[in-house]
Amino acid sequence: MNDAVARRAYEIYQKSFADRTxxxxxxxxxxxxxxxxxxxxxxVARPSEEALRLRTNVNEKKFRHYYRNLLSNGQTVSIPNPxxxxxxxxxxxxxxxxxxxRAFEILDAVKGSPVLAGKRPISIAAxxxxxxxxxxxxxxxxxxxAAAAEVTPITIRKRSLEISTALKESPKASTH
Numbered sequence: 001m002n003d004a005v006a007r008r009a010y011e012i013y014q015k016s017f018a019d020r021t022x023x024x025x026x027x028x029x030x031x032x033x034x035x036x037x038x039x040x041x042x043x044v045a046r047p048s049e050e051a052l053r054l055r056t057n058v059n060e061k062k063f064r065h066y067y068r069n070l071l072s073n074g075q076t077v078s079i080p081n082p083x084x085x086x087x088x089x090x091x092x093x094x095x096x097x098x099x100x101x102r103a104f105e106i107l108d109a110v111k112g113s114p115v116l117a118g119k120r121p122i123s124i125a126a127x128x129x130x131x132x133x134x135x136x137x138x139x140x141x142x143x144x145x146a147a148a149a150e151v152t153p154i155t156i157r158k159r160s161l162e163i164s165t166a167l168k169e170s171p172k173a174s175t176h
Contacts, residue, residue, distance in 0.1 A: 008038035016070060029062035036063075037115055064118070071117050082108055085125035085149070092148035095133060095140060102132035106163065113166035119159065123151050127159030 013034040073094040083104060106128040110116060116124055126149035135138040142153040149156075 005035065005038045005042055008041055009035040012037055012070065026059060026062045026066070028058050032058045032063050033066040033070055036067060068118050078164040082121040082125035083129065085122045086129065088148045089122075089126055089129055089145065093129070093140060093145050094144075095129060096137060099129065099132045099136045099140075102121045102136050106131055106167070109162055109170045110166040113170065115162050115166045116159075116168075119162070120151075122149055123155045123159045124163070125149070126151055127156050127163050130156050130160055131163060 009031070013031060016030065016034070086100055086103050086107070089095075090103070103125070108123070110128075127147050129149075130140065130142055130145050133145070142156045146153045146156050
């Protein structure tokens with residue numbers, strides 16, 4: 001971990017306690033969540049699993065809880081762009097270019113939605129492809145897209161519902 005990430009993580013950690021917005025029961029999980037948010041703020045590509053590996057005794061459920069709390073308490077974070085995963089998943093699932101383009105449109109419409117905050121970008125991309133396939137190809141199966149994205153079909157279903165909700169709320173949503 002570089003010094004800039006360490007400093008930013010420390011600022012996030014300190015601010016969460018100074019604001020007295022919540023008290024952490026697991027300081028190590030809170031520290032790991034702060035590191036993860038600092039990495040995202042500084043656009044250092046680190047998956048959440050790597051933040052958990054920094055400390056071996058961090059409970060993943062607590063880590064994710066504190067991460068969401070930090071986000072909901074006004075902590076800003078740049079979310080990795082799911083768009084970067086679309087082409088790879090579409091290629092593996094053998095989806096048409098039309099489906100891929102529609103997925104890009106869907107992701108553009110839900111960009112920045114708080115409903116998707118804290119979700120893995122690859123699962124968001126896979127769900128967008130699934131919804132796009134329903135619009136364009138008559139629907140690729142959730143299992144096919146899940147296998148291509150290396151996520152579960154249940155994840156595809158959950159993210160699809162969240163994206164559908166975000167699309168209904170989005171002023172950018174198109175009616176293709």
